[in-house]
Amino acid sequence: MKKITAIFLTFFAIIELSGQQAAENLIGKVSFISSQNIYVKFKSTSGISVGDTLFLTSGNRLVPALVVNNLSSVSCLCSSITDQNIPVDHIIIAIARSVKSSDQYVENIIAKEVVPEQGNNVDSVNLQTGEPKNSQLIQGSISVNSYSEFSNTEVPGSQRFRYTLSLNAANISKSKFSVETYLSFRHKSGDWQEVKDDIFSALKIYNLSLRYDLNKSTRFSIGRRINPRISSMGAIDGIQFEKSINKFSFGIVAGSRPDYQNYSVDLSLFQYGGYLAFNTGKKGKNSESSLAYIEQTNNFKTDRRFLYFQHSNTFIKNLWFLSTVELDLFKLENDVPSSALDLTGTYISLSYRITKKVSVSGSYDARKNVMYYETYKSYVDRLLDNELRQGFRLYGNWRFSDYMIIGLQSGYRFLKSDPHPSMNIYGYYTYTRVPGLNLSATISGSYVESSFVNSKIAGLNLLKDFRGGKVQTGMGYHMVDNRLPESQVDIIQHIGEMNLYWHFLKKLSLSVNYEGTFEPENSYNRIYLQLRSRF
C-alpha cells in the first residue's frame, strides 16, 4: 500500500509541478481589422487561450491591447481594450502558457511605470484561501486646503483654510487592533475669535475609532465612526459590533450622536440600534441587502426612531440596481408621541450597459429633512421645514467610436413650496484625442429652469494629461445666459475655469482650481488649493 501511495503522490506531484506554468512570448502581426474585431496571425496559437490578453510593445514594456475572443491554430480573433490605434501589420505579443522551463520566462517584460504604491506586506497573503494574513497596513493622508473667494463687489473677499488628517492603521504590529481617523480643522483667515470661543467650530472629528478583530468574522469598534451599513444614521460615538456568519452579518451599535451644531460629543444624545445584512454572489450576480433599526434619543426621550433598508444587486447581466429606504417610525404631535410611519428618504438607481458602447442610467430620490422632535424644540423653524423634495435624473452616453462620446443628461427636482419645479437638460460631445494636441475636448450645451432663473449654457472643456496621468490640466469656458422671468432681467455670465492636478514626489499631490464668473458689472473669483500627502 505504501508503494501505491507513493506512486500516487509522485503522479500528482508531477501533475502539480506541471501546473507551475511558465510563459513565453509569441510574436504575431495584425492581419485584418473589421469594424468589430482585430485579427492577429501567429505562427502557432499554441499556448494561447480564449480570454487571454495580447500586448503592444511600448518602449521596453508590454501594454495590454487585445483580448482573444476566438482562435484557430494560427490566428486569433480579438477585441481591442486600448484607446491606442492598432494598424494592420502592427506587432502583437502574446504571453503563451508553455510547459517549458521557467528559465525561458519572458525577460523583456519590464514595467516600471504605474506600479501602485504598496503598503507593508502586500505580498503576505494566504494563497490557500485568498485571504490576506493579519498583516499591518498603515495608510492615510494629510492635506492643507485653501479656499479663496473675492470679487469686485463691496462684499469683502474671504479665505478659509482647512487641514485634514486621514489615517487607517490596520492590524497594528500584526495585532488585531486597527485605528481609523478622519478629522479636519478649519478657520477663516484672520478670524481666530470663533476658534477661541468654540474649538469645535473649527475642529471636526468625523472618525476616530479603535477596532478589534476578534477573528475574521467578528469585530468590535469603539470611538466615533460612521457605520457604512447604516451611513444615513451618521456618526456614532460609542461601541459597534459586527458578526458575519456565512452570507449573513449582523451588528449592534450603541452610543451617542454628535452635537447638532458643532459636531462635538454630546452624551445626552444617546442612540442605539442594530442591523442585519445578507450578501449573495455567484458568477457575477451579486446582491447586498441590509435592514437596520435605530432609536435616537435626547435626554432619553425618543428623538427619532427609524428603519433603514438598503439593497443592491446585479442579478441581470449589465444591470446594476441600488435602492435605499428610510422610514421614520415615530412622531410627536402636540407633545403626544405616536408610531406613525413617515417615508423620510428613498433613493433608487438603475444603470444598464446596453452594449459595450452604450449605457443608460436613471435615479429617483425623495428626501425630507430628518425630524429630531426633542432636539428641534429649540429650533422652531426646523419643525416647519419638512417638505418632501423629489428628483429624477436620467443619463445616457454612447461611445460611438474609439475617441468620440456623446451623452445626454436630464434632471428634474421639486419641492412643494418651490415656486416652480427645477429641470435641466444637458448634452455633450467629447473627442478624447484631438489630433495634434493629444487632448480631450468636450463641447456641451444645456438648458436649466429653476424657480427664479432660466439659463441657457454653452461650454467648452479641454483636458490634457502629462506624464502618464501624474499631471492633469484642464481649462473650461461657459457662457451662461440667465433670464429672471419675474423681473424680465437678463444676466449674461462668462465663466472661465482652470484646473491643475500634479502628483509629484511620489506621494505628494497638488490641486489648483480657479473659477471666474464675469458679468457686465461684477466679477467673482474662486481659487481653491489643496496640497495632499499620502503615507
Added chain:
Amino acid sequence: MRIVSLIIICGLFFFFRQQTEHPHGKEFKLSCSICHSPKGWTLDKEIYSFNHNTTKLPLTGQHNFVNCKSCHPTLVFAGAATDCYGCHTDIHQATVGQDCSRCHTTFSWLVANINEIHRYSRFPLLGAHLTADCSDCHKSESMVRFDVLGVNCIDCHREDYMATSNPNHPDAGFSEDCSVCHPVNSFQWTGAGFNHSFFPLVQGHSGPECAECHTSGTYTDANPECNSCHQQDYIATVNPNHSAMGFPVTCNLCHTLDPGWKPATFTDHDNQSFPIYSGKHKGTWTSCTECHENPSNYSQFTCISCHEHNKTDMDNEHREEGGYSYNSAACLQCHPRGVADDKK
C-alpha cells in the same frame, strides 16, 4: 481501510490543488505573468504590467496611487466594488445621493465646481449668492450633511426679514419674496440695491429721498396714483389753474416724467372742449395763450383773434345765417368741431 485512506489522500490532494489553482477566483483569466515571475508567487513589481483601464473601473487621479488592498481586500480581484460607496463611506449621510462624481473627482475631494453644482440644482447661484460661504446656507454643513433647503428667499433670509426696522417689513406686511424689491444681483438691501421697478424712479421721480413719498415711515402709505404725492402741486397751479379748470388729477394725462412739469400736453382738449390736436386746428397753434389770452382763466378763449377770422370776412360769410354774432362763444356754439359745415 487502505482504499479509504487512498481516497481521502486523493480527495485532500484535489481539494488543495483546487484551492491553490484559483487564488484569484475561478473567473480570473489574466496571464499569471502580468504580475508574477519565476521568483515566486509574490507580486513582482519589476514585471507588473496590468492595465487597470481595461476593467470596469479605469484608474484615474488618486486611484492610481492607492494601495491595491484598499479596494481589493482579498485576492479575488473581481470582488472589488466598482461603485463609489463600495469603498467610500457616505459621510453625507444619504443627503446628496450615492453618486460621488457629481461633486468630487478622483483627483481630489476638493469640491471645485460649486457654481456648476448649483446650476443644476434647485438654486443656481447669482449675484450676492456667488460670494456666500457654504455654511451661510447649509447650516448642517459642518456635519457634512446637506439637508433639503427651500429656495424661496425667506427660507434663508427670514432673520433679515424679521430684523427690518426701516421699514419694518413684517409690520408692513411686505412680501416674503425679497426679489420683488431687492434684485438678486444687487449687493445691498437699500438704496441702489432696491428694486423700485414697480414704480420706476426715473427723470422727475429720480433722486427724491424715500421719505418724500413715504411720509409715514411704513412704506405702505405711498401709492402710484399721482395725486397721492402731487396734490399740493395740483392745487398750487395758476397757469392754468388746474383746479378751477376742473383738470383731472391724473397728472400723466398731460405731463411726462420730465422735471419741471414741461412739456405738457392736453390731448383731452379735443374731447372736453374743442379739437386742437386733430382736425383743421391741428398744428396751427404753439401756445395755449394763443386762444386762452387770459392765463388766469382758461375758461375764456378767443376764436376771432386769429388772422383768418377777421370780422369783415366772417360777416360776409354768415350774412344769410340767422342769429349770427361775431364773438368767440357764438363761433364755438355753431362750430364745435372747428370746421365750416359742422353747425349744430
